[in-house]
Amino acid sequence: MNAIRPHIGIVGGGLAGLTAAYRLLQSGMVDVTVYESMPTCGGRIQSRTIRSEHVDFGGFLIYPWYTEGHKLFTDLHIDTCLVQTPLDDILYILDENDHAITEDAVAFPPKETVKIWTKSLLKILQKSPLSEPDLDRFNGKTISEYLRSALDTQEHAGIYETFFDTVSQGYCYGSVTETKAAFMMPIVRQVKFHGDIRSTSFFPQGSATVIDHLVKEITALGGTIQCSTPITKIDGHTLQSHDHHFTHDTILFAQNVSPDLYRTILPDLPDVDPACTYTQFLTVAVALNATPTFGTSKPWGAAFYAPDDSMPEQILSVINASSLYGSALAGCVVLNIVLRDRSPESITDESISAIAHRELTRLFPTLIVEEILESVRWKNTMPIAQESFVQSVRDAQGKNGYYFAGDFLGAPSIETAIATGSRAAERIIADHS
Numbered sequence: 457m458n459a460i461r462p463h464i465g466i467v468g469g470g471l472a473g474l475t476a477a478y479r480l481l482q483s484g485m486v487d488v489t490v491y492e493s494m495p496t497c498g499g500r501i502q503s504r505t506i507r508s509e510h511v512d513f514g515g516f517l518i519y520p521w522y523t524e525g526h527k528l529f530t531d532l533h534i535d536t537c538l539v540q541t542p543l544d545d546i547l548y549i550l551d552e553n554d555h556a557i558t559e560d561a562v563a564f565p566p567k568e569t570v571k572i573w574t575k576s577l578l579k580i581l582q583k584s585p586l587s588e589p590d591l592d593r594f595n596g597k598t599i600s601e602y603l604r605s606a607l608d609t610q611e612h613a614g615i616y617e618t619f620f621d622t623v624s625q626g627y628c629y630g631s632v633t634e635t636k637a638a639f640m641m642p643i644v645r646q647v648k649f650h651g652d653i654r655s656t657s658f659f660p661q662g663s664a665t666v667i668d669h670l671v672k673e674i675t676a677l678g679g680t681i682q683c684s685t686p687i688t689k690i691d692g693h694t695l696q697s698h699d700h701h702f703t704h705d706t707i708l709f710a711q712n713v714s715p716d717l718y719r720t721i722l723p724d725l726p727d728v729d730p731a732c733t734y735t736q737f738l739t740v741a742v743a744l745n746a747t748p749t750f751g752t753s754k755p756w757g758a759a760f761y762a763p764d765d766s767m768p769e770q771i772l773s774v775i776n777a778s779s780l781y782g783s784a785l786a787g788c789v790v791l792n793i794v795l796r797d798r799s800p801e802s803i804t805d806e807s808i809s810a811i812a813h814r815e816l817t818r819l820f821p822t823l824i825v826e827e828i829l830e831s832v833r834w835k836n837t838m839p840i841a842q843e844s845f846v847q848s849v850r851d852a853q854g855k856n857g858y859y860f861a862g863d864f865l866g867a868p869s870i871e872t873a874i875a876t877g878s879r880a881a882e883r884i885i886a887d888h889s
């Protein structure tokens with residue numbers, strides 16, 4: 457390590473950037489400044505207080521196999537705050553008749569199901585880490601192409617595609633015809649071999665508790681966080697934000713992929729653009745006069761709707777807030793609404809209200825919308841990355857004093873953000889030793 461402590465600049469104060477900052481500072485060998493464009497840190501971790509409960513609008517479900525995540529929560533002494541999500545039914549509405557079913561009632565054809573699993577076994581048996589998937593394993597196929605290639609006839613492909621699409625888009629991922637299998641299959645593997653999607657936990661005090669603890673630790677360890685500082689230009693090791701310039705020995709890029717910025721960082725790449733795009737969603741909490749019912753008396757936790765591309769905006773998932781947060785939020789739902797042909801930035805509060813009213817009336821005509829409680833416009837909801845782009849970023853890791861972290865590098869998730877942040881920090885420390 458140099459006699460003078462290297463000063464690391466980190467662009468982006470989401471989970472990836474903050475985890476990296478914390479791990480770097482823990483080493484005691486470097487100085488760190490984080491630049492965050494927004495007034496507060498957190499990125500796609502956003503909790504809001506509604507009726508005294510901490511409701512999550514961004515990432516919140518923590519799976520048991522999030523090893524780097526659990527390690528971080530243990531180090532921050534918040535692992536004991538995690539609570540298992542209630543085992544209430546997860547419902548799927550896959551046809552136009554609004555018939556809600558649980559996964560075990562989906563009419564997957566048995567012979568084709570065996571075929572898909574047999575053909576997929578070799579592909580998914582061997583581990584492909586969430587945060588660093590094997591980019592070549594699915595030969596560049598999208599999920600749809602992969603599913604269809606695993607079946608001899610295309611007759612029954614529809615139900616698998618529809619189900620996969622409903623689940624993934626309900627979680628705000630891209631469609632099966634866009635999303636590459638290499639990035640999503642590591643999640644399928646874990647779900648299949650290590651528990652169903654209900655084996656998750658969450659922070660009842662909101663996932664923002666992770667961000668709050670990281671910010672506190674970073675500050676206590678002598679790190680600096682500069683919010684409201686969007687990095688707009690990069691020249692070598694100098695970061696520019698409006699009229700301010702910040703020069704660092706090493707820079708870690710942990711912000712969302714912006715083609716312009718990445719063209720500067722990876723100038724040798726001819727085809728960076730459009731190798732990583734993002735889905736666009738609104739997340740809206742609404743108070744209804746009663747909790748929606750789906751023809752079942754069993755308590756439900758979430759309902760997922762099959763995507764319909766002909767609709768410009770569509771509710772793709774509804775979370776029953778009282779199932780997670782208790783009776784204070786009885787009748788409240790959190791909606792994930794996909795925006796197909798207009799940007800979230802162009803949408804006013806009035807339009808959000810109009811879209812939520814229209815969509816809720818369509819789905820639940822007998823219920824009354826009492827109040828729009830909160831909403832978040834997600835411009836960069838979930839990344840849809842191409843293998844070639846991620847490979848280029850992997851190849852550039854550590855070159856020219858540039859490092860990279862963020863959920864676009866793997867299966868987009870809290871785990872990938874934390875793991876890539878930790879790994880980048882380890883690499884920076886090793887390279888400076």
Ligand SMILES: Cc1cc2nc3c(=O)[nH]c(=O)nc-3n(C[C@H](O)[C@H](O)[C@H](O)COP(=O)(O)OP(=O)(O)OC[C@H]3O[C@@H](n4cnc5c(N)ncnc54)[C@H](O)[C@@H]3O)c2cc1C
Nearest residue numbers: 468470471472493499500515516517687862863869870873
């Ligand atoms: C609605 C929703 C639900 C989700 N649910 C789950 C879930 O249940 N479980 C799960 O595992 N994952 C979930 N996720 C995904 C998870 O939240 C993300 O994968 C993770 O938070 C990404 O962290 P990150 O640090 O990579 O990116 P971000 O959180 O996006 O952080 C990037 C940061 O960089 C900042 N930035 C961007 N450009 C600049 C710039 N030029 N200069 C300075 N700063 C900049 C941004 O403001 C942001 O704060 C969900 C995401 C969303 C949106």
